[in-house]
Structures are given as C-alpha cells and as structure tokens.
Amino acid sequence: MDQELKAVGIRPTRQRTALLDLLRRGGNRHMAAEQLYREAFEAGLRLSLATVYNALNLFAQAGLVRRVDVGERTWFCTNPHDHHHLYDEGASELTDLAAQELCLIGTPTLPDGAQLVRADIIVRFRRSKTRPDSF
Ligand SMILES: [Zn+2]
Incomplete structure (x- = not known):
C-alpha cells in the first residue's frame, strides 16, 4: 500500500x-x-x-x-476499469455498469483546445411497486 x-x-x-x-x-x-x-x-x-x-x-x-x-x-x-453506474433510487444503491453496455453516439463540442477526459454516465432507475393483490 x-x-x-x-x-x-x-x-x-x-x-x-x-x-x-x-x-x-x-x-x-x-x-x-x-x-x-x-x-x-x-x-x-x-x-x-x-x-x-x-x-x-x-x-x-x-x-x-x-x-x-x-x-x-x-x-x-474502487473499480479501476472503464465503466458507468446504475443507481437504484429506491434502495439508494450504486452498482457498476460495464462500459460496453452503453453506447455514446457522438461527443459534445468542447471548448477550443479542450480534450474529452471521460464520460461518466449514471443510469437511474426505480423499481415498480408490486401489489400483493395483483394476482
Ligand atoms: Zn463503480
């Protein structure tokens, strides 16, 4: 260390x-x-x-x-590899999302002389509530 x-x-x-x-x-x-x-x-x-x-x-x-x-x-x-994140809004839980699972089409226009460092994407989701009387 x-x-x-x-x-x-x-x-x-x-x-x-x-x-x-x-x-x-x-x-x-x-x-x-x-x-x-x-x-x-x-x-x-x-x-x-x-x-x-x-x-x-x-x-x-x-x-x-x-x-x-x-x-x-x-x-x-602590994951050193290129990846994005999934965020479960209900559980407040963050998990890794492999970089290849998302495809970024194009990149934004950056200021003159600037270089893209990395795109960090956080995909948020909420689980639908299951109703016990629905079946
Ligand atoms: Zn991560």
Missing part, C-alpha cells in the same frame, strides 16, 4: 495506508465515507470521519478511486 500511495504522490501515513488497505478488501465496491469510517472503527482504527473523508478525496484526486456524486450522496468506487 505504501508503494501504491507513493507512486501517485501521496505521503503514506499509517492512517492512509490502513484506509487504502480496507478499501481494497472485497473486490470492487462503492463506499461512502461513513461506511469506510465504520469499517475502520471495527478494525480498531480510531479516526475522525473528516480524516476518512479527506483521505478518500485525496485518493480520488490521485486516481486510486473514483468519486461518484449522486444528488446529496457521494460514493468512492
């Missing part, structure tokens, strides 16, 4: 190394700062929520995780 942090220009403090280690457990995940804070607490780390949030934003700026803002909520996605 230390090398991974150093490679992206982040000073590897004990707290940052431990948080990155926790993030990397369990494969691709979408973590809210509060969730990582709880996992850190359960692992015996005593950090403030602000410290966790600052570390996550630092990791996102360095490209170690991707920050995904949906309305008022923020997730940090």
Whole structure:
C-alpha cells in the first residue's frame, strides 16, 4: 500500500495506508465515507470521519478511486476499469455498469483546445411497486 500511495504522490501515513488497505478488501465496491469510517472503527482504527473523508478525496484526486456524486450522496468506487453506474433510487444503491453496455453516439463540442477526459454516465432507475393483490 505504501508503494501504491507513493507512486501517485501521496505521503503514506499509517492512517492512509490502513484506509487504502480496507478499501481494497472485497473486490470492487462503492463506499461512502461513513461506511469506510465504520469499517475502520471495527478494525480498531480510531479516526475522525473528516480524516476518512479527506483521505478518500485525496485518493480520488490521485486516481486510486473514483468519486461518484449522486444528488446529496457521494460514493468512492474502487473499480479501476472503464465503466458507468446504475443507481437504484429506491434502495439508494450504486452498482457498476460495464462500459460496453452503453453506447455514446457522438461527443459534445468542447471548448477550443479542450480534450474529452471521460464520460461518466449514471443510469437511474426505480423499481415498480408490486401489489400483493395483483394476482
Ligand atoms: Zn463503480
């Protein structure tokens, strides 16, 4: 973890190394700062929520995780591959959507000299309510 942090220009403090280690457990995940804070607490780390949030934003700026803002909520996605997201509005759940499942036809006209970095698409859905008397 230390090398991974150093490679992206982040000073590897004990707290940052431990948080990155926790993030990397369990494969691709979408973590809210509060969730990582709880996992850190359960692992015996005593950090403030602000410290966790600052570390996550630092990791996102360095490209170690991707920050995904949906309305008022923020997730940090650990999937390093090119992908979009599906958002279940009822469950407030974010999941990965493989890049090839969406086809972007054309790109918008960008300002002179600008280059497209990435298109982040969030597909929102709501499950229809099932009525117990419908059958
Ligand atoms: Zn993701």
